[in-house]
Amino acid sequence: MIGRLNHIAIVVPDLVAAADIYKASLGAVVSEVNVLPEHGVRLIFVELPNCKIELLHPIDNTSPVFSFLEKNPSGGMHHLCYEVEDLYASMKRLKMDGARVLGDGRPKIGAHGKPVVFLHPKDFLGTLIELEQV
Amino acid sequence: MIGRLNHIAIVVPDLVAAADIYKASLGAVVSEVNVLPEHGVRLIFVELPNCKIELLHPIDNTSPVFSFLEKNPSGGMHHLCYEVEDLYASMKRLKMDGARVLGDGRPKIGAHGKPVVFLHPKDFLGTLIELEQV
Numbered sequence: 458m459i460g461r462l463n464h465i466a467i468v469v470p471d472l473v474a475a476a477d478i479y480k481a482s483l484g485a486v487v488s489e490v491n492v493l494p495e496h497g498v499r500l501i502f503v504e505l506p507n508c509k510i511e512l513l514h515p516i517d518n519t520s521p522v523f524s525f526l527e528k529n530p531s532g533g534m535h536h537l538c539y540e541v542e543d544l545y546a547s548m549k550r551l552k553m554d555g556a557r558v559l560g561d562g563r564p565k566i567g568a569h570g571k572p573v574v575f576l577h578p579k580d581f582l583g584t585l586i587e588l589e590q591v
Numbered sequence: 592m593i594g595r596l597n598h599i600a601i602v603v604p605d606l607v608a609a610a611d612i613y614k615a616s617l618g619a620v621v622s623e624v625n626v627l628p629e630h631g632v633r634l635i636f637v638e639l640p641n642c643k644i645e646l647l648h649p650i651d652n653t654s655p656v657f658s659f660l661e662k663n664p665s666g667g668m669h670h671l672c673y674e675v676e677d678l679y680a681s682m683k684r685l686k687m688d689g690a691r692v693l694g695d696g697r698p699k700i701g702a703h704g705k706p707v708v709f710l711h712p713k714d715f716l717g718t719l720i721e722l723e724q725v
Contacts, residue, residue, distance in 0.1 A: 458618030478716065483592055483593045484684075485592075533718065537599065550618075582612065582646075582667070583668075584601055
């Protein structure tokens with residue numbers, strides 16, 4: 458069912474400083490700052506040859522990553538995003554296995570303009586998983 | 592400097608149950624159990640089209656992932672591994688930037704038989720980073 462790893466999301470305390478670590482110290486290609494008000498984050502993409510790292514910072518205290526940053530003030534890995542071909546079929550199979558889809562259980566449009574859902578970390582080895590339809 | 596993401600390591604409380612989540616629920620291809628006494632872990636590879644997930648479980652309480660599992664009993668993301676072409680040149684550049692290499696600072700032979708070092712998570716946004724020479 459799952460295909461490629463699309464990205465790893467890392468929540469960071471300072472977006473520009475974080476991008477500088479990836480650009481200057483680790484020598485990676487980084488994007489400009491993207492502001493995604495509908496997701497409550499500002500975001501910088503780190504482009505690797507085979508996948509992306511997404512550096513996320515909350516827009517305000519209603520952001521879905523605000524409390525994570527409070528608990529992890531130095532930053533930390535927040536979620537993994539796997540690509541799937543058929544999000545509805547994937548959700549059906551996962552629900553049959555007892556896995557919990559977060560929120561109201563319906564796909565939303567993600568940061569790349571494609572339908573996504575998030576799966577409960579307690580059902581997946583302490584890892585928050587995003588599934589993105591491609 | 593950094594190239595491909597080689598793998599994401601996830602420490603898990605039960606290796607066979609973890610592999611079953613990736614195989615049965617998420618439909619991924621998983622390996623048999625590999626025992627790596629020199630690294631203090633038992634390990635299962637999840638093979639994705641563009642990278643690997645490594646599911647790790649400590650062999651005993653001297654394992655480098657033992658305390659992580661104590662702090663995260665449901666499991667959790669432990670480190671990211673990026674590939675580099677020249678590990679010594681990468682280390683030199685990182686040390687000039689003030690980044691700390693863990694242990695005695697010298698490369699060791701990693702789980703894939705190639706030289707690796709680990710970088711201090713406090714210097715990299717709360718993320719433990721492994722660099723592997725390819």
